[in-house]
Amino acid sequence: MRILMIEDNKSVCEMVEMFFSKEGITGEFVNNGLEGYNRYKSSDWDLLIIDWMLPGMDGVTLCRKIRQENSSIPIIMLTAKDSESDQVLGLEMGADDYVTKPFSPLALMARIKAVARRYNKTNNEKEDGHSLESKHIKINRETREVLIHNQSIQNLTPKEFDLLSYFVQHPRQVFSREQLLERVWGYQFYGDERTVDVHIKRLRKKIGTAEQPFFHTVWGVGYKFDESLVETNEN
Template sequence: MRVLVIEDNESVCSMIEMFFSKEGIEGEFVHDGLKGYHRFKEEIWDLLIVDWMLPGMDGVTICRKIREEKNTVPIIMLTAKDSESDQVLGLEMGADDYVTKPFSPLALMARIKAVTRRYQNRATGEVEVDTLQTEHFKINKNTREVLLDGNPITNLTPKEFDLLYYFAQHPKQVFSREQLLDRVWGYQFYGDERTVDVHIKRLRKKLGTASKPFFHTVWGVGYKFDESVEEEK
């Protein structure tokens, strides 16, 4: 695996590089955002890890520009910003995951493996079930196309699509945040359940209405996907 890390904190880079060495990952480190973006465009990478605050060009702009170019490389964003609005912005700009500093290197490695797993499946030609049909949704796992009542939905981030697909596979089944992190993100719970909450809110905003929210909160437990009419109180 070849990973480009755009991070201006050399101590963080040294820590990541040490764990890359243990995992057999080939990492390249750039400390300036603009230089990192140009370096990204020079070669093909398996993963991009990018800091939010960078000299030259910030990480959010890098994510946005890469996604505008229709590049689907997995992106993990590193940042000291931990507010929900900041997290939403990073995810909306195309990051697949969001790691808040300070972070555990082991947790970062788990996330790297998780976000790359789906892309590796495509590269090896693994074929999954083509289409999932529910009352309101038609979801194609291979082409990553979503139809809602026959209308195409084109503004889902990669992880929003994954979460929708997983819920649609298990209608009315209640999942805790920890379960969703494990089964959709692919890593165990590390205290960042807000990641799930943010994605649920974004899916409700993009897909649901007041009469059809689709994603329901089960208080004290977690969430479920239910195409019934009214939100639970």
């Protein structure tokens, strides 16, 4: 994998670079948000790691700008902010995941390896030309195209696409947040399940309606995918 890390803390970069070397990952490190954006534009990358607080351009603005231009590249955010609103904001700007500082490099590597596994899975699906289809949704996992009611949906992030694909494969089956983190994100995400909630919320907004939200909350358990219309009570 080729990873661009945009982080202004030199010691953090040196620590991550050491682990990259051990894992055979090619990494490049930039310490300024604007310079990082220009470097991102100048080459092809498999994954971006972006710090929240950066000179030149802050990480949230950078993430939003990149996501508007490229919906397919995975983005992990590094943040020293541990409030729920800050973490949710990063996800809503298009990050696929976040790691809170101070962090263990092993935790970061777990997320990177999860992305690598998804890349390998996607490559195998390309070879098979595999596609998914439900009553109202068509998914081409080779081109990562989604049609809802025959209308193209083009603004899904990589993780939103993966999550939707998984649910379409398992209609009406209820999954806990822990199960979704393990099966879709590819690792056990200890202690914090808001990542799932934010991605479900974003998918509902992007592909659902009040009459057909697709994703239903099963209180006390988790979520299920159901294409049935929501019953409404009329007076």
